[in-house]
Amino acid sequence: xxxxxxxxxxxxxxxIGMGYVGIPLTLTFLNAGFTLLGFDIxxxxxxxxxxxxxYIKQYPAELFSPYLKKKKFSATADFARLAEVDCIIICVxxxxxxxxxxxxxxxxxxxxxxxxxxRKGQLIVLESTTYPGTTEEIVLPKLEEKGLKVEKDFxxxxxxxxxxxxxxxxxxxxIPKVVGGVGPKSTDIAKxxxxxxxxxxxxxxxxxxxxxxxxxxxxxxxxNIALANEMKIIADRMGIxxxxxxxxxxxxxxxxxxxYPGPGLGGHCIPIDPFYLSWKVREFNxxxxxxxxxxxxxxxxxxxxxxxxxxxxxxxxxxxxxxxVLILGVAYKKDIDDxxxxxxxEIIKLFQEKGARVLYNDPFFDKxxxxxxxxFNLESAELTEKLLQKTDCVVITAAHSCYDYKxxxxxxxxxxxxxxxxxxxREGRGKIVKA
Numbered sequence: 001x002x003x004x005x006x007x008x009x010x011x012x013x014x015x016i017g018m019g020y021v022g023i024p025l026t027l028t029f030l031n032a033g034f035t036l037l038g039f040d041i042x043x044x045x046x047x048x049x050x051x052x053x054x055y056i057k058q059y060p061a062e063l064f065s066p067y068l069k070k071k072k073f074s075a076t077a078d079f080a081r082l083a084e085v086d087c088i089i090i091c092v093x094x095x096x097x098x099x100x101x102x103x104x105x106x107x108x109x110x111x112x113x114x115x116x117x118x119r120k121g122q123l124i125v126l127e128s129t130t131y132p133g134t135t136e137e138i139v140l141p142k143l144e145e146k147g148l149k150v151e152k153d154f155x156x157x158x159x160x161x162x163x164x165x166x167x168x169x170x171x172x173x174x175i176p177k178v179v180g181g182v183g184p185k186s187t188d189i190a191k192x193x194x195x196x197x198x199x200x201x202x203x204x205x206x207x208x209x210x211x212x213x214x215x216x217x218x219x220x221x222x223x224n225i226a227l228a229n230e231m232k233i234i235a236d237r238m239g240i241x242x243x244x245x246x247x248x249x250x251x252x253x254x255x256x257x258x259x260y261p262g263p264g265l266g267g268h269c270i271p272i273d274p275f276y277l278s279w280k281v282r283e284f285n286x287x288x289x290x291x292x293x294x295x296x297x298x299x300x301x302x303x304x305x306x307x308x309x310x311x312x313x314x315x316x317x318x319x320x321x322x323x324x325v326l327i328l329g330v331a332y333k334k335d336i337d338d339x340x341x342x343x344x345x346e347i348i349k350l351f352q353e354k355g356a357r358v359l360y361n362d363p364f365f366d367k368x369x370x371x372x373x374x375x376f377n378l379e380s381a382e383l384t385e386k387l388l389q390k391t392d393c394v395v396i397t398a399a400h401s402c403y404d405y406k407x408x409x410x411x412x413x414x415x416x417x418x419x420x421x422x423x424x425x426r427e428g429r430g431k432i433v434k435a
Contacts, residue, residue, distance in 0.1 A: 002121050002155070005086055006192045009033045013193075014085035016110055018045055018075060020268070020338065021127060021161040022091040023056060023063075028172040030067050032197035037085055038075040049075035057337040057364055058166060083117035087193055090114075090126045091161065093268065100275045102131060104138060111142045118143055123155040123189050125179075126207075129214050129273050131280035134158075135207040136182055150182055157181035157190035158207040160214030165267075166336035176200040180210030218273040219291055224259040225270070226294035229301055232261035241434070243420045263397050263418040263435070264301035264343025266332020271298070271341045302346040306354070308435035309393060309416050316414060318392050321355030326381070326391040328408070329398025330362045334419075337364035344397040348376060359391065363402055388412045395435075396421045 005011040013029050015022045018040040026036050040046055048055050052065035067073035082088060092106035107128055114124060124143065126135050135158040140150060150156050159179045164170065177194045179201055181187030187203050195201040204210050228246070235242040242261060250258045265271040274295065278288045310320045332342040339345065344360075345368070351358045360368070361383045368376040381387055383403075388394065393414035396405075399421035409415050409425050409432060418435045425432065 002086055002123060003189055003192050006189070006196055009196065011086040011193070012037065012084060013087045013089065014039060014082055015089050015091060016040075017091035017093070017106075017128075018042075018049060019091065019093075020056065020165050021163050022089075023054075023059065024163060024172045025089065025091060025127070025161070026073070027059075027063070029197045030073055031173070034197070035072050036067075037081060038073065039077070039079060039082070040075065041077060043077050046075045046077045049073075058335075079113040080117060082114055083119060086121070087123045088114060088125070090124070090128055092128050094128045094130050094272070094276070095268075096272050096275055101279050102276050104130065104134065107134065107138065108142075111139050115142050115145060118146070118148060118154060120148065120153045123157070123186070123193060125157045125159050125190055125193070127159055127161045129160060129218070129269060129276070130211060131215070131276040132208040132211040133280065134211060140182060151185045155181065155183075155186040155189045156207075157186045158210045159190060159194060160210060160217075162214075162217075165338050166333060173198050176202050178202045178204060178210050178213050180204040180207045182207050212277075215273055215277045218269050219277065219294075221259070222265065222270050222274050222298065223290055223294040224257070225261070225265065226297040228259040228261040230297050233304065236434070243423060243434070260420075262301065262343070263305045263347060265298045266340065266342040266344075267338065268340045302343050302350060305343075305347055305395065305397075305416065305418055305435045306350045308433060309351075309395060310354075312414055312416060312433045313393060316392075320351070323392035324357045324359065324390065325351050326387065326394045326412075327358060327360040328362075328383075328394055328396045328403060329400055330360055330368060331364055331398045331400070334399045335401055339365065339368070342398075345376070347395065347397060348378070359387070361387075362398065363400060385411045 012035050014037045015026045016039040018038045026038055029036055049064055052062050052068055054063040064073055090110055092110050095103045097103050126139055140156055148154055157179055159177055162175045177198045179190045179194055181190055191201050191203050232242040246258050249256055274291045278291050281288055313320055313323055327344055327348055330339050330342055330344040348358050359381045360378055361380050367379045388411040393416055394412040395416040396419055399419040405422045406425050409422060415432045416435050417432055422432050
């Protein structure tokens with residue numbers, strides 16, 4: 001019985017997708033005493049993991065070495081080895097197409113690989129964020145194609161990932177885990193699996209409820225960030241510091257949760273996930289006006305940053321087309337090596353289109369690789385006094401903790417601060433523009 005194997009921690013777990021979700025989840029189960037097999041289509045990642053090397057900078061370099069020595073973990077690109085594991089957890093990307101429709105390619109391809117070796121008694125859990133119905137409408141039919149039946153021969157559930165890269169306050173084991181199966185047996189076994197490694201498990205009635213819960217979490221953030229961004233533009237026009245406003249409003253002990261403006265949305269969740277629901281509800285002849293409006297506001301923020309920069313440069317009698325702009329931080333938020341959907345990339349692109357010479361510095365990225373938003377062919381410039389003095393302005397897009405903002409303001413001719421990073425800087429106030 002699978003449930004008994006899980007209780008004795010003798011069940012072998014396979015995690016598909018060794019990235020920002022898969023790695024911390026793998027570590028959580030390893031720390032709980034399980035044996036794991038990590039699957040990934042990127043052979044370079046597989047080689048690195050099997051050599052004990054970690055490629056995500058927020059974790060120690062020798063992260064998996066102790067588990068490799070104990071033979072509790074190994075990585076592979078051979079998906080035929082899915083037959084060896086008892087529980088399979090899918091942590092693959094769910095991007096958007098150019099038309100902002102869901103791209104389920106990774107889920108579909110992964111499910112097809114699982115179906116090839118699916119055997120009786122296995123549990124499959126989808127963690128990739130997607131629209132309500134994906135587990136039952138896309139994953140389940142492919143798994144049942146060879147005659148095995150869910151709830152009888154195998155078990156299937158959805159449990160949304162809740163990772164927050166760079167957040168040092170919460171570990172995977174401490175974050176409550178929502179679980180919803182396609183049937184009661186699936187929910188029960190998935191609950192058993194997660195509660196063996198995670199402090200609190202929250203079972204829900206169906207996989208669809210779990211899928212919708214994840215979207216609600218991210219849509220809530222997207223809409224409220226959009227509100228903060230819109231308020232920032234309004235406050236700026238009225239000559240009011242929005243950051244001081246938020247700080248004041250946050251003193252209310254009830255009825256208010258602070259959200260903060262920025263140069264736009266980044267990461268794999270907030271800029272993407274709301275559109276999964278927007279796409280799905282068309283099937284029910286409904287529209288998602290809040291989601292779409294929030295998307296419009298957040299998507300426009302890079303343009304707002306560029307406009308504020310142009311205005312500030314004009315006050316210094318310097319047209320943007322003749323200016324050198326230094327971008328500080330191309331990660332989508334501080335202290336992480338993740339630039340997925342980073343608004344900094346769109347800002348760089350807009351500056352280049354307007355004729356500016358663009359440089360950047362980010363301690364987490366030696367260069368900007370080719371990404372969905374374009375080919376930039378840029379390498380991180382060493383952050384020196386000489387570099388700051390030869391630029392016409394510095395634009396802070398990711399407020400990494402390693403930056404000395406007092407020193408930057410002292411030596412840069414102009415600072416465009418999109419993250420309120422210079423809030424404690426008292427010198428050179430006339431050179432700081434909040435954007």
